[in-house]
Amino acid sequence: MINHPVSRRQLMTIGTAGAVGLGLAGCSTGAPTSSTGSRAETVLPSYKPQQPATGAGAVSSEVDDLPQIYTRNPTRYWSSVEAPPGDGGQVTTFQMLWFAPPAAVGKNPYWQQLNKNLNVDYRPTLASSDTYNDKLATVLAGGNVPDLAFIQDQVAVGAQAIQQGAFADLTDVLAGDKILKYPNLANLPTYGWQNSAKNGRIFGIPHVNPAVSSSATIRTDLMRAAGYREQPTSADEMLALFTDLSKIKKFGGKQVWPIGGLGTYQIQRFVSWMQGVGPSWREDGGKLINQLETDEFASTIDYLIKLWKAGCFHPDALALGSDSQRSKEKQMWTEGRFAFELDSPPWLAQQGMQQVEDGTQGAIVDFLQPAPADGVEVVVERDAGYWGIVGISAKAAEDDRKLDRLLGICNYFAAPYGTTESLFLGSGIEGYNFRFGADKKIIDLDNSQAETNLQGLHWLGASSPSTITLDGVNARRKDNLLADLEMLTKASKTDPTVGLYSDAQTRSSAKLDQLNEDWRNKIVTGRAPMTAIAQWRQEWRRAGGDQVRQEFQDAMQKGH
Structure with a gap:
């Protein structure tokens, strides 16, 4: 039994104070431990990977923390949950609604099947992403914490709810081999648990993200037209390549440029890798240093100046590099206008690269690896590894049997690709949402209401590890994709502030981003x-940077 009750007075404090700045912000077993900065030591759950999808052409790697790559559809789906985890009773949730609301349970075959699969009376409260934390604050202030709730723990309302005891400390029931009772949770990568722990304790099931969230690409056909047969091996060679690409001007009947927008999370990120900038924060002698304050960051800006002077950018680069025109820049790349692009590896490998090649005759797109500047090593900012956690109400956790059922429900939602549970959560019901085509390809039935019912309910927040599934057209990219992900992952470093909360960061991040x-x-x-x-x-520093630094340092010293 876990008994950490929270009073209604505490919950009301969470609801009011938490309403400030509520923006959305290898195989081993045993009990690994870790410490980050001055944080308390965390006893982590054991890691035991589940079997790969059957007949799906899994691509193996010796590098840890990579998303699993598949090159075919599963030939057979297996069940990762032996029996429904519920007891027929009611389970309440608070979860994110990404699309339109689903139909009521009486008119919703997907909801009815979800109830059957879990053996529960599933009662979700759904909130859209743009108002999610405001509504969560209201729910908490009402004093009735749902059994399961997705919490963004780096946002005020989530952080305060955890600190004040609204959600159960799950360490004693999940640490070490205890998690093996829930095999899909044991399948979650260690970094997800490690980065989401608070003061050495586990307060929820992490919604895991890949360790590396961005990859760069290059138009190999344009590179060859400029006289290059191999990708650059140094930052100087990379500058020469982009400079020579700027001289092409027109190719295949289209006006082309080496780079589209001057974007923080596109070309600037790529250059920062080459200059060894690393995470947003680094620790030096007990003090946090922001990347803006480093010599490596200054070298990044100097490199961008050289690219600008060489004419490597589109004339509207400043606008195209802004968040408001990101979709336009992306569309122009898919239309074959730019040689360089940086985006998420799954989207690039599954869709984006093929869109460029389909839309421009003779186009060849490959992943582009960053090349180091003189005297430095490539350093990639490692993703936080998780985006929020699914917490269990402290009150619900007082009952051992109910706690076990709720963890079993999270275990169901975390089922890996290739399982019957994952098929249901991702694609719905055969004959209602989809049908199988040749080679077990999943074909959507174009039933808009069925799709709405699926999308409205299938996202609790607990999820399986990331996968990248390449279809028959894109399976040829597997080696190039794998080499890129391996290189970037091995070069990645974790930000020491991951999992920490700063109110100043929440309040001033937009202002600081615009200033930068x-x-x-x-x-x-x-x-x-x-x-x-x-x-x-x-x-x-004056606009809030120093205050953010101080709050993160204080949090590290307290071990939160």
């Missing part, structure tokens, strides 16, 4: 000298 974008654009385009980076740093 404005200063970068001025310096890169020559409207301010490179020496102005000193003023940029001063303004960043």
Whole structure:
């Protein structure tokens, strides 16, 4: 039994104070431990991977923490849950609604089947992503915590709810081999548990993300037209490649540019890898240093200046590099206008690269690996590894049997690709949502209401590890994709502030992001000298950067 009751007065405090800045922000067993900075030691759940999807052409790797790559559809689906976890009783949830609301249970075959598969009376409260944390604060203030709730623990309402005891400490029932009772939870990568732990304790099931969330690509046909047969092996060679690509101007009847937008999370991120910048924060002698304050960051800006002077960017690069025009820049790349693009590896390998090749005759797109600058190693900012957790109500966890049932439900939702549970959660009901085609290809039945019913209910927040499934057309990319992910993952480093909460970060992140974008654009385009980076740093510190630093440092020292 886990008994950490929380009073209604505490919940009301969460609901009011938490309403400030509620933006959405290898095989081994045993009990690994870790410590990050001055955080308390965490006794982590054992890791025991589930079997790969049957007949799906799994691609193996010796590098840990990669998403599993598949090259075919599963030939057979297996069950990862021996029996429905529920007892027929009611289970309440608070979860995110990404699309339109589903139909009521009486008119919803998917909901009815979900109840049957779980053996529960599933009662979700659904909230859209843009108002999610506001509504969660209201629910918590009402004093009735749902049995299961998705919590963004780096947002005020989530962080305070955990700190004040609204959700159960699950460490004693999940640490070490105890998690093996829930094999799909044991299949979650260790970094998800490690990064989401608070003061050495586990307060929820992590919604795991890949360790590396971005990859770069290059138009190999344009590279060859510029006289290159191999990808660059140094940052200087990369600059020469982009410079020579800028001289092509027109190719295949289309006007082309090496790079589209001057984007923070596109070309700037790629250059920062080559310059060894690393995570947003690094720890040095007990003090946090922001990447803006490093020599490597200054080298990144200097490199972008060189690209700008060489004419490597589209004329509207500043606009195309902004968040508001990201979709336009992406569309222009798929239309064959740009040689370089950086995006998520699954989207690139499953769709984006093929869209470029289909839309431009003779186009060849490959993953582009970053090449190191002189005297440095490539460093990639490792993803946080998780995006929120599914917490279990402290009150519900007082009952050992109910706690076991709720963990069993999370275990169901975390079923891996290739299982009957994952097929149901991802594709729905055969004959209602989809049918099988040749080679077990899943074909949508174009039933809009059936799709709405599926999308409205299947996302609790607990999820399986990431996979990348390449169809018959894109299976040829597997070796190129694997080599890129292996290189980036091995070069990745974790930010020491992962899993920590800073109220100043929540309140000032948009302002600081805009300040950084404005200063970068001025310096890169020559409207301010490179020496102005000193003023940029001063303004960043005064605008909230120093306060964010202090709050993160305080959190690290407290071990939260």
